[in-house]
Amino acid sequence: MADHPLLTADPKASYLAHAAEIRAAIDRVLASGHYILGPEVEAFEREFATAQGGGHVIGVANGTEAIELALRAIGVQRGDAVATVANTVSATAAAIEQIGARLTFVEIDAATMVMSAATLERALVEAGGTIKAIVPVHLYGHPAPMPAIVELAQRHGAKVIEDCAQSHGALVAGRPAGAWGDAAAYSFYPTKNLGAIGDGGAVYTRDAELAERVQRLRQYGWRQRYVSEEPGRNSRLDELQAAILRVKLGALAAENETRRKLAARYLERLGQAAAAGARRVTLPAVAADVRPVWHQFVVRTPEREALRTHLAERGIAAGVLYPTPLHRQPAYAQPELHLPETEQACAEVLCLPVHPALSLADVDRVSDEILGWLCS
Ligand SMILES: Cc1ncc(COP(=O)(O)O)c(C=O)c1O
Structure with a gap:
């Protein structure tokens, strides 16, 4: 199947x-x-x-x-x-x-x-x-x-x-x-x-x-x-x-906990081998005093479109939040303004599936595909 x-x-x-x-x-x-x-x-x-x-x-x-x-x-x-x-x-x-x-x-x-x-x-x-x-x-x-x-x-x-x-x-x-x-x-x-x-x-x-x-x-x-x-x-x-x-509020704490477990699995699986591959994927950083709720699990790669296509071909959707920073959008354009970190992030971010309906096996499947791509 x-x-x-x-x-x-x-x-x-x-x-x-x-x-x-x-x-x-x-x-x-x-x-x-x-x-x-x-x-x-x-x-x-x-x-x-x-x-x-x-x-x-x-x-x-x-x-x-x-x-x-x-x-x-x-x-x-x-x-x-x-x-x-x-x-x-x-x-x-x-x-x-x-x-x-x-x-x-x-x-x-x-x-x-x-x-x-x-x-x-x-x-x-x-x-x-x-x-x-x-x-x-x-x-x-x-x-x-x-x-x-x-x-x-x-x-x-x-x-x-x-x-x-x-x-x-x-x-x-x-x-x-x-x-x-x-x-x-x-x-x-x-x-x-x-x-x-x-x-x-x-x-x-x-x-x-x-x-x-x-x-x-x-x-x-x-x-x-x-x-x-x-x-x-x-x-x-x-x-x-x-x-x-x-x-939904009654389920929020448990669902956030599920998101944390899924994120921990991504970090563990992708952390093992991300450094070893020919290509580069950066994992999300968590500040020391913060307990995030993983609305998105966002990796970064300069080869975003290649990884996105690789995943899409294997039935895995990955989103880009957000592709164009606001100061580069027509409605809010500020051509003189340069925000290098923001612009680079928008060029590299890729959001992997992370929501409470997923299982650890789903995260393993995404991780395996990414690890395979990293070493290909
Ligand atoms: C960061 C952020 N701010 C504001 C909003 C606006 O929320 P809404 O779509 O309910 O107007 C959203 C939701 O899309 C969001 O993600």
Whole structure:
């Protein structure tokens, strides 16, 4: 029998793993007659906040709007500078652009591929106090260096909004990613570690006033129904997605543990022989104080297309997150800006299958194919 195809992410498998509970949750919502911002959203907000160690969660329509509303809530306005990285999905920049704020891209750390605190410091010094907010992205499930970023932000009078779209459940120095900055933005896009069956997002913060402001901004600026205290919008999480997310939240810790086991197997198998081959593959680095959640398992090779094709021919999908850094994309182009580490990472990264529906045998199969390619 031919080997089954391996996908980079498998939202259908994630549904099937919890099908009975999800169907029961959907039935419960359908029968309730409450479909937008009701008891399921409130319960999910409470339960997700508890999983974060306390604080407030505000469910919103998607991760992009979670970033935007968090930035607006801390006071970012048109013309303000916001620092972030360029090796992220367009959504991070889109949220900043929606406000009319200015994007300041800073360089990444060569090993971990998340925001470099040293280059952030240079950007903050050069900007002379004009950077209003910093948006570190915990890319691939590996958090940015939050202790250093928070310290720099305080020293330079900037706020911090963590982009946690890929880091549900990750830890930095024992504290959840998302609990370091002024607020954090989550996406529940179906392929995320905590994924809905549709769009969804949330803002997390330990600041009650900030939470109230986000709550107003997500629904027309209302505190009281039909009274807009400030300009707001519609960015609501619906009851069906919240009920499904409650099911998925219950499985998040165990599924992250599965991802860690799969990643450990990749590191063990590929670590043994990666150095011995004629070709070169670099394995992902994990910072000392970080517990990642392996949203992606990302290797690097200057021969990315060759390896990708080799795997594809053997039924193994490998993704490229992200092929073009934001400062080289038409919408956000900054031709004068050079970010060598970011540009090199985008040219070399290859995401291997890592999701909870995979087995160790699947990882062995991918590893064997890569080891064979390395020595070919
Ligand atoms: C790093 C990052 N930021 C933001 C987002 C935006 O989330 P959404 O697609 O829910 O708007 C995503 C998800 O695609 C993401 O991966």
